[in-house]
Amino acid sequence: MAFPSMIRRFGVGFALAGICALAFAADMDMHSSMMHGSASAPPVPAGGLRVAVAFPPQLKREVLATMRMHLQGIANVQQAMAEGKYDEAAQVATMALGMSSMHGEQAQQEARYMPPGMRALGAQLHMQAGEFVLAAQNATATGDVRKPQQLLGRMLQTCVACHATYRLQ
Numbered sequence: 001m002a003f004p005s006m007i008r009r010f011g012v013g014f015a016l017a018g019i020c021a022l023a024f025a026a027d028m029d030m031h032s033s034m035m036h037g038s039a040s041a042p043p044v045p046a047g048g049l050r051v052a053v054a055f056p057p058q059l060k061r062e063v064l065a066t067m068r069m070h071l072q073g074i075a076n077v078q079q080a081m082a083e084g085k086y087d088e089a090a091q092v093a094t095m096a097l098g099m100s101s102m103h104g105e106q107a108q109q110e111a112r113y114m115p116p117g118m119r120a121l122g123a124q125l126h127m128q129a130g131e132f133v134l135a136a137q138n139a140t141a142t143g144d145v146r147k148p149q150q151l152l153g154r155m156l157q158t159c160v161a162c163h164a165t166y167r168l169q
């Protein structure tokens with residue numbers, strides 16, 4: 001079943017559970033193959049259902065600061081859209097959520113320590129931010145405000161999917 005129709009039929013929550021399960025399964029596969037095929041490897045990591053990801057302390061501080069900036073960014077984007085300022089929403093999203101919202105060295109470090117499923121969700125967020133920026137810029141010209149609103153919602157689902165699947169150690 002195609003993903004969008006899955007969302008229509010079963011709702012976002014169901015689709016989200018699917019995303020998490022896929023990301024989780026991908027990382028678990030990695031782990032078990034790294035454990036030389038040991039069949040007794042626990043399917044669920046200790047400490048809860050989320051995959052614990054170990055970052056060095058300094059990187060963890062930087063990543064959490066970036067996260068708080070993301071949340072601030074989403075709040076400002078929402079505010080700008082509510083005021084009908086779609087250009088401003090696009091600008092804020094570029095700064096706070098796009099690829100350039102992280103400096104290169106942090107992105108490189110993160111990629112080193114993230115399991116593949118988490119890296120994919122991170123890349124997805126930045127890609128969706130790019131799509132949002134375009135749609136918000138277009139909205140000022142075309143008046144189509146539904147598109148950026150939809151894309152903002154989708155972007156938030158990516159935040160939720162990653163938080164539901166991973167935690168930092």
Ligand code: HEC
Nearest residue numbers: 064067068070071118121122125158159162163166167168
């Ligand atoms: C690729 C995965 C991923 C994505 C995507 C992601 N986050 Fe996070 N975020 C995390 C992890 C991991 C933590 C640490 C959670 C934990 O250890 O319990 C975190 C923590 C946070 C925190 C807490 C910061 C603190 O100081 O403790 C906020 C706020 C947050 N994220 C906001 C967001 C928002 C808003 C988005 C989407 C725009 C987002 N995140 C997208 C992985 C992600």
